Amino acid sequence: MDANFPAASPLHVAVIMDGNGRWAAARNLPRSLGHREGVKAVRRIVECAPDLGVGVLTLFAFSVDNWRRPRHEVGVIMELMAEYLRSETDRCVEEGVRVTVLGCTQGIAPALQAAVREAQARTAHGKTLWLRVAFNYSSRDAILSAAARFRRDRDRSRAAFSRLLAQNGEHIAPDVDLLIRTGGEKRLSDFLLWEAAYAELHFTDVMWPEFGAEDLKCALNDFRGRERRFGTVGRAAVGANEAVPAGALAWLE
Ligand code: IPE
Ligand code: IPE
Numbered sequence: 001m002d003a004n005f006p007a008a009s010p011l012h013v014a015v016i017m018d019g020n021g022r023w024a025a026a027r028n029l030p031r032s033l034g035h036r037e038g039v040k041a042v043r044r045i046v047e048c049a050p051d052l053g054v055g056v057l058t059l060f061a062f063s064v065d066n067w068r069r070p071r072h073e074v075g076v077i078m079e080l081m082a083e084y085l086r087s088e089t090d091r092c093v094e095e096g097v098r099v100t101v102l103g104c105t106q107g108i109a110p111a112l113q114a115a116v117r118e119a120q121a122r123t124a125h126g127k128t129l130w131l132r133v134a135f136n137y138s139s140r141d142a143i144l145s146a147a148a149r150f151r152r153d154r155d156r157s158r159a160a161f162s163r164l165l166a167q168n169g170e171h172i173a174p175d176v177d178l179l180i181r182t183g184g185e186k187r188l189s190d191f192l193l194w195e196a197a198y199a200e201l202h203f204t205d206v207m208w209p210e211f212g213a214e215d216l217k218c219a220l221n222d223f224r225g226r227e228r229r230f231g232t233v234g235r236a237a238v239g240a241n242e243a244v245p246a247g248a249l250a251w252l253e
């Protein structure tokens with residue numbers, strides 16, 4: 001856990017913000033406008049997340065595989081990211097939102113890299129919400145790179161691997177509790193594959209540009225109604241083993 005956050009693990013919600021393009025296409029608008037509306041949804045969610053009990057929010061904004069999209073679309077997403085960081089950093093500082101960006105800096109314009117560094121530095125003391133933006137991110141790449149370093153590590157625990165996976169050793173987020181994907185698809189698309197090992201999954205047909213506080217509330221209500229087991233038996237099953245007749249498990253021996 002990160003020293004900036006209280007000992008009890010904050011609720012970690014991760015979101016695959018999908019559906020910008022389809023939202024725009026359904027309105028005969030260019031995909032770039034879908035991405036622009038998507039940024040408004042990011043603002044809404046960052047604003048309401050702390051009041052809904054979210055302590056860590058990881059948003060998937062651009063994947064390494066998204067470079068395969070048309071050049072113009074990639075350019076628009078890069079621009080929007082820089083614009084978001086420049087326009088929101090003051091507000092994040094005021095509201096205690098710490099911003100960190102996960103992902104590879106390779107291929108990212110120097111101006112955007114500078115905007116990332118500035119946002120991270122200026123918001124570093126925020127304690128209300130930890131906003132992690134996955135940009136130019138691939139979970140498999142992150143795992144590969146951590147695995148290469150892990151070979152040299154004396155500590156072979158899962159915790160040690162998680163530390164290596166967090167690119168900057170000081171910033172280790174708790175595992176994901178709830179993973180939301182908007183836009184109707186039911187896949188992970190190379191997002192937080194290690195960190196979401198026991199995450200509850202919530203898929204919604206709502207397109208990201210339309211996602212708002214009520215949708216997040218609905219996902220959290222769904223999450224709070226789930227029974228997380230982490231491999232143990234469920235609450236209802238505790239004591240049920242006594243009911244197994246003698247000899248019934250003989251084949252196990
Ligand atoms: C998600 O929306 C945003 C990014 C991947 C950058 P999409 O652009 O994937 O929207 P759809 O899936 O085409 O509707
Ligand atoms: C995942 O969405 C990446 C982001 C939301 C940034 P995609 O739209 O790129 O995923 P696929 O291609 O449908 O799996």
Ligand code: MG
Pocket residue numbers: 018019020183
């Ligand atoms: Mg998509």
